[in-house]
Amino acid sequence: MSGFTFDKTRAMKADEGGYISTSGVYVGVITKMIWFSKESGSGGVELSLETVDGEKCNYIQIYTKNRDGSENFAKVKIDSLAGILGLPSITAVKTGNIIEFPIVYGKRIAFALQREEYRKEDGSIGWKMNLLHFFYPDTLQTYKEKKDASPPKTSQKEIKDILIDISGQNQKAAPVPQQNNASIENDDLPF
Numbered sequence: 001m002s003g004f005t006f007d008k009t010r011a012m013k014a015d016e017g018g019y020i021s022t023s024g025v026y027v028g029v030i031t032k033m034i035w036f037s038k039e040s041g042s043g044g045v046e047l048s049l050e051t052v053d054g055e056k057c058n059y060i061q062i063y064t065k066n067r068d069g070s071e072n073f074a075k076v077k078i079d080s081l082a083g084i085l086g087l088p089s090i091t092a093v094k095t096g097n098i099i100e101f102p103i104v105y106g107k108r109i110a111f112a113l114q115r116e117e118y119r120k121e122d123g124s125i126g127w128k129m130n131l132l133h134f135f136y137p138d139t140l141q142t143y144k145e146k147k148d149a150s151p152p153k154t155s156q157k158e159i160k161d162i163l164i165d166i167s168g169q170n171q172k173a174a175p176v177p178q179q180n181n182a183s184i185e186n187d188d189l190p191f
């Protein structure tokens with residue numbers, strides 16, 4: 001190795017982006033939305049998000065189908081997304097074995113994310129982000145709040161991290177100051 005040559009343009013970008021690791025409300029775009037299905041029969045969509053500041057959050061799953069093929073309660077999040085973006089439908093596009101929904105890519109939206117810790121198979125503690133809500137990016141209102149002409153109450157609520165206590169016996173919610181930046185993902189659903 002011969003060393004490194006300074007590049008001012010790269011240096012100016014050194015503190016941009018990164019990954020969302022704290023609970024909060026963020027404004028950004030969806031960069032990926034693909035269909036997934038589990039061997040159990042359940043399924044849904046997996047999102048990748050990016051904030052206006054360039055922070056990223058990947059692997060956020062929203063289950064829309066239960067094991068028995070019935071519609072999952074979390075599908076309301078997809079309806080909220082469509083309503084906020086003004087889309088009468090979110091059309092699927094199949095490329096090879098991948099089913100994606102590019103109509104939602106790059107459109108400004110706000111989202112609330114919650115950090116959740118979990119115990120990995122090796123005993124260490126990992127974390128993931130869970131999607132709680134979508135909001136209009138300029139008002140931070142939910143779809144319902146906007147349609148009812150009510151103030152943005154949901155986006156103002158405190159979001160608590162879900163933490164594993166030191167003994168690892170159970171989980172507890174810890175308060176997190178409300179921010180305007182966050183991320184989410186959910187694997188441990190009861191269906």
